[in-house]
Amino acid sequence: MKPAILVTGAAGFIGAHTARALKLAGEEIVAIDSFSNYYSTELKDLRIANLLTPLGVTVARCDISDSDALKKTLEDKNISSIIHLAAQPGIRLPVERYGQYVSANIDAYLNIFTWGLKNGIDRITYASSSSVYGNYPKAPFSESFADIKPISFYGATKLANESMAPTIIRKSKMKARGLRFFTVYGPWGRPDMAYFRIAANLISGKPFNLFGDGDALRDFSYVDDTVNAVIALHNELESRPAEYHDVVNTGGGIPRTLAEMINIAESQLGLELQSNVSAKHPSDVERTFADATLLHSLIGKHTPTPLESGMSEVIKWAKDPKVSALISNWTETTV
Template sequence: MRYLVTGAAGFIGSHLTRNLLLSGAEVVAVDNFSDYYSLDLKRARESNLISPLGLNISRIDLADGEQVTKLLNSYVFDSVIHLAAQPGVRVPLSQHQRYISSNLTAYANLLTKVRENSIPNFLYASSSSVYGNSNDQLFSEQGSITDPLSFYGATKLTNEVLARSGRHESPTRTRGLRFFTVYGPWGRPDMAYFRIIASLLNGFEFPQYGNGSVLRDFTFVDDAINAVVKLNVQLSSEEEGHSDVVNIGGGHPYSLMDMIETLQNLVAKKVKTNLSPTNPNDVIRTCADSQLLKSLVGTSPATSLEEGLSEVVKWAQRQDVQSKLTAWCESVS
């Protein structure tokens, strides 16, 4: 099997690339090395997770159609797993071009060329953000209304619409991966758990938005990667032109205060916070209905928050990591 993984220097992308290489698959890994947050962290992921397995990440800007065409004409791929994107819901309006370039233009370039080349499988990162402030107890792919609050969430919903709308034009099967707050070692420094740990270990001042009551369905990265790999295998059994979306979450939400308390207990210190008003792009609650995921691959994310955060703390306490946590956090607002 030959895979193309985009966003391979990113959090989920680097873990997925490593998983596929360890399984014996052939992988072409690309990233544009965006400066949204520390390039040093992205290079550290590559040097720790990917390069030891004999692969280097190619620097490619998917928003450049000529680069996309050259890339996809250079190999015959069995599956493309598109994780490259501008992440986060808090990018200011003045910088929304980041979303447009990475989440719309780059996505459309890649989807179009994948279909032209009749690549069998195209999986792409969507997000729980597409649901917005759903009133449903469980956010369901079939039953819940999609009404994103953020521009980021709107771009992800647009990706899903584009995948569905063109399915009759090509044998390519498409599957949107609605990730629910993925966390773990080598994560993103704009995420709360990463910054809380930096506060506990290094005294970094954690910028807390709101009173900590927001609920998130936290998904440990190993569970997320396991789901993606299995969903790609299962997708191959669907009819040509098939298109769907699948939640990747376990359906067990915790509050920000739960996370803070868990991390404080693990490190035996108190977090240093800087309180700010709730960000209007932050939803109140997320909770995945995992029934579709279970029906497709037989499992769903099950790592407890304490177990997952314990693994992150162990990683963060490595000397080569702890010494850089603060700088990585300060690289993004």
């Protein structure tokens, strides 16, 4: 059997879609996840049942921050490269819970690299985030900006990942690439994200907690576009020399406001969203806006899925009876 790609965070939103696309492209997959309870594990189980089980992909339960557990889970596996998507996402955890970011985004990150080095793996693509840019005064955000400052602890852990990678792979045959994801949305998504709660609350008729006045700009990325970029960038990394490291924006460079997203969802469902407006969260950035020049130079230019089309897939998914009966509960399971 050909060696497998290890996908971490495969019970998660981007991880499950990535594992599915890789499998459909004929790759062997080893998929792992801790099934963290940051949001509903029922949603994670259903996501796997719908996206992965029909393709024969199973997700092994493993907490990567436990290096012994990681070693044990992977001991008989033949792995050629790693796509590391497991993390504690979201910017809203309170300071008393910042340890969750350290455990999932720093300890687990170091463990996966260390395991890779010990096991002769020469290629790791890992998830970073547009949060590393904080409230950078200039846009679009370019990977060449040298003085970026995250405003969330989450963003700080992702920027730390980017500085750690070259030091870990120094003097090894490994090459690594960090992907700065920009507000990824789509079916089977994450219930802490605004688009998910907007769709869920429209369907349930519950009021939506709107932080700020809806003018925040986001470079919304449809999940299929992001997954295509993950796979193409992981493939492109293969041609690079040992010790190579870079970071790449995966956003399409077409930001829209949250208010526009709400209008799109309302008009597609023919319903009006009731909103409870409160102050913007201190860790929420004012805008995200990717400079996609590097992305296009590495994997070619693709027209991003328009927000209207992507949201129509989300709404179609959310209206499916097996989802609409549960979607509102899932939004209650997270911060």
